[in-house]
Amino acid sequence: MTTIPTPASRAPAAAFIFKKALISALVALVLFSLMIGIRTEAGPSGQLIYWTRFGDLAAMVGIVFGGSIVVELLRQWWGPVGTVRIVPPQMQSALAVAGRLVAPLLLIFAFLVPVIFYDQRYILDLGILVLTYVMLGWGLNVVVGLAGLLDLGYVAFYAVGAYSYALLATNFGWSFWVCLPLAGILAAFWGVLLGFPVLRLRGDYLAIVTLAFGEIIRLVIINWQSLTGGPNGVSGIPRPTLFGIPLTPGPNGLAAKLGIEFSPTHRIVFLFYLILALALLTNWVTIRLRRLPIGRAWEALREDEVACRALGINITTTKLTAFATGAMFGGFAGAFFATRQGFISPESFTFQESALVLAIVVLGGMGSQLGVALAALTMIGGFELFRGLEQYRMLVFGLAMVLLMIWRPRGLIGHRAPTVFLRHAQTISSDLVKEGHG
Amino acid sequence: MTSSTSLLEIRGLRAAYGKIEALKGVDIEISSGEIVALIGANGAGKSTLMMTIFGKPRARAGQILFDGRDITDLETHQIARLRIAQSPEGRRIFPRMSVAENLQMGADATETDETDRAAGLERVFTLFPRLKERMTQRGGTLSGGEQQMLAIGRALMSRPRLLMLDEPSLGLAPLIARQIFDAIRTLNRQDGLTVLIVEQNANHALRLAHRGYVMVNGLITLSGTGSELLQRPEVRSAYLEGGRHG
Numbered sequence A: 001m002t003t004i005p006t007p008a009s010r011a012p013a014a015a016f017i018f019k020k021a022l023i024s025a026l027v028a029l030v031l032f033s034l035m036i037g038i039r040t041e042a043g044p045s046g047q048l049i050y051w052t053r054f055g056d057l058a059a060m061v062g063i064v065f066g067g068s069i070v071v072e073l074l075r076q077w078w079g080p081v082g083t084v085r086i087v088p089p090q091m092q093s094a095l096a097v098a099g100r101l102v103a104p105l106l107l108i109f110a111f112l113v114p115v116i117f118y119d120q121r122y123i124l125d126l127g128i129l130v131l132t133y134v135m136l137g138w139g140l141n142v143v144v145g146l147a148g149l150l151d152l153g154y155v156a157f158y159a160v161g162a163y164s165y166a167l168l169a170t171n172f173g174w175s176f177w178v179c180l181p182l183a184g185i186l187a188a189f190w191g192v193l194l195g196f197p198v199l200r201l202r203g204d205y206l207a208i209v210t211l212a213f214g215e216i217i218r219l220v221i222i223n224w225q226s227l228t229g230g231p232n233g234v235s236g237i238p239r240p241t242l243f244g245i246p247l248t249p250g251p252n253g254l255a256a257k258l259g260i261e262f263s264p265t266h267r268i269v270f271l272f273y274l275i276l277a278l279a280l281l282t283n284w285v286t287i288r289l290r291r292l293p294i295g296r297a298w299e300a301l302r303e304d305e306v307a308c309r310a311l312g313i314n315i316t317t318t319k320l321t322a323f324a325t326g327a328m329f330g331g332f333a334g335a336f337f338a339t340r341q342g343f344i345s346p347e348s349f350t351f352q353e354s355a356l357v358l359a360i361v362v363l364g365g366m367g368s369q370l371g372v373a374l375a376a377l378t379m380i381g382g383f384e385l386f387r388g389l390e391q392y393r394m395l396v397f398g399l400a401m402v403l404l405m406i407w408r409p410r411g412l413i414g415h416r417a418p419t420v421f422l423r424h425a426q427t428i429s430s431d432l433v434k435e436g437h438g
Numbered sequence B: 001m002t003s004s005t006s007l008l009e010i011r012g013l014r015a016a017y018g019k020i021e022a023l024k025g026v027d028i029e030i031s032s033g034e035i036v037a038l039i040g041a042n043g044a045g046k047s048t049l050m051m052t053i054f055g056k057p058r059a060r061a062g063q064i065l066f067d068g069r070d071i072t073d074l075e076t077h078q079i080a081r082l083r084i085a086q087s088p089e090g091r092r093i094f095p096r097m098s099v100a101e102n103l104q105m106g107a108d109a110t111e112t113d114e115t116d117r118a119a120g121l122e123r124v125f126t127l128f129p130r131l132k133e134r135m136t137q138r139g140g141t142l143s144g145g146e147q148q149m150l151a152i153g154r155a156l157m158s159r160p161r162l163l164m165l166d167e168p169s170l171g172l173a174p175l176i177a178r179q180i181f182d183a184i185r186t187l188n189r190q191d192g193l194t195v196l197i198v199e200q201n202a203n204h205a206l207r208l209a210h211r212g213y214v215m216v217n218g219l220i221t222l223s224g225t226g227s228e229l230l231q232r233p234e235v236r237s238a239y240l241e242g243g244r245h246g
Helices: A007-035 A054-078 A089-116 A121-146 A155-172 A176-195 A203-223 A254-258 A265-291 A293-303 A305-310 A315-341 A351-364 A369-407 B046-053 B076-081 B099-108 B114-127 B129-133 B144-156 B174-191 B202-208 B226-231 B233-240
Strands: A038-042 A048-052 B006-017 B020-031 B035-040 B061-066 B084-087 B162-166 B194-199 B211-216 B219-225
Touching: A007 A054, A089 A121, A089 A265, A089 A369, A121 A265, A121 A293, A121 A315, A121 A351, A121 A369, A155 A176, A155 A203, A155 A315, A155 A351, A176 A203, A176 A315, A203 A351, A265 A293, A265 A315, A265 A369, A293 A305, A293 A315, A293 B099, A305 A315, A351 A369, B006 B046, B006 B194, B020 B035, B020 B046, B020 B061, B020 B194, B020 B219, B035 B046, B035 B174, B035 B202, B046 B162, B046 B194, B076 B084, B084 B144, B099 B114, B099 B144, B114 B129, B114 B144, B114 B174, B129 B144, B144 B162, B144 B174, B174 B194, B174 B202, B194 B202, B202 B226, B202 B233, B211 B226, B219 B226, B226 B233
Parallel strands: B035 B194, B035 B211, B084 B162, B162 B194
Antiparallel strands: A038 A048, B006 B020, B006 B061, B211 B219
């Protein structure tokens, strides 16, 4: 499997490693000489003062040099392999068994989070945040992962859902449970509206138009002051009720009705289970749809649009349903976001959010439900975990993303399980096969 | 062939990409149960004709009649529902989907029921046993010949009345190409399937076909039975000479 370097090949290898490390160090020197070597600041009277930090610079270059040698040695040690072989086969089969258990275990864990962490408000809030992104990821997964339509403006539907609920609830006093489906329907409607002009677009062009669409929605929200409150947002959004029973301390509250002492945590736990249910609904619907002709058509569309047309698949309805379905789940998530926050403003719906959700889908492995959930957990949860690292947080995060893209270029879970079973199911890892050429 | 009812009739068909006219008034007739070959050089408009029958690009003038019904202005998916199936140029199977899923896709677009689907699968697997072996494999992992089999099999899943094949021998080894042509002949003889085949490999195609049309610059210049066309000096010089295999 691995090639064992013979003594004869070792000498040139050492020279090669040294040369490579030297080049890396040189690049680091050029790159960091201004960034780290010189520090500038505005002086007391506004003039520019600067001082040098050559010690730090030398340390940095030294780290790059050493690191480069270590990386090259590791590479030689492993031999000329793809990343597949780094994990030995017996461990791979063990991993496969573990892999099958991940989803159920994760689900059980999710159900138990409010029980285990009942006293830790921070963890519960984080859980709600993660689940919101899991749901957004699963929603976008329909559009990007299954139908292969690169949507950079997904946040628009999130915003439509949030504002739909916020405005309907504050203006008409409608309950959350009435507004939730309405928010979904309105978002789906906007999804179709976006879908029509982009029917003929693919790839980069589609991405640009969807990006613009996301911005348009945000700008409309900012500027339509009379309806949306503009940059001030909408406040005083009603909290959700348990089918009409509010989670408040008063005599009509849920706590009083159940005869238990009121605690503000009840509402957090309720919100947690609410978003968990919504996310699972998204997942369930997506899994069901994938087995229906429309879901297969989405995947076929991602694979080859020309072939779809040749098979007589209605491209228009296929694309529009993908946009509408994805948008609907975005709308649900938006409505939840609004009721959880109690206050929304356009600031919550920037391109940053679209990019984050897209990153979750891509990192998770396009089309993989479990992958998206894991990616959301890593991205949102991991991001919070490294809060202690302060300014290095982004660095760690970036490094993790680069490593992931090197080792798992198709995302955490890159293979897709077939949905049509004629005899027995068998999945083939994406690592073993490359696309297209027989 | 002697069959008198014409399944597909094309009259004065014109189609264009922008200002470039690809079809300049094409007349073709295909009778039920016939194999018709359409041969011609690159850019003659063969593929365009096939695509125009399928509704994209739209015909600018002329008429397409399928089984006596005017289908000129129908949408692609509506045409497919009339059980006209197409195996596009370059195979175009779905690489990340399994063989079974690829076949299922062929049945999805036309409203076939479960028994139809099972019968379609059975037919495809008897015709191409290789596909049955590779049912759970991803389309992209098949060899070129197997992919072509899959492309034809996928088209057959809609239980078509007319099968249109665009260059089924493209990029295949001669032996594999012959297998594909044999399968088409079997389909025609056993199932009475009507086939329109577009080919650059004129020798193979004309031997297989009952009748053939030669297309040059968007116009039909010659027509006749397969063997007639094979004897014609202009066909020989344009498409057959130069040491083609066969």
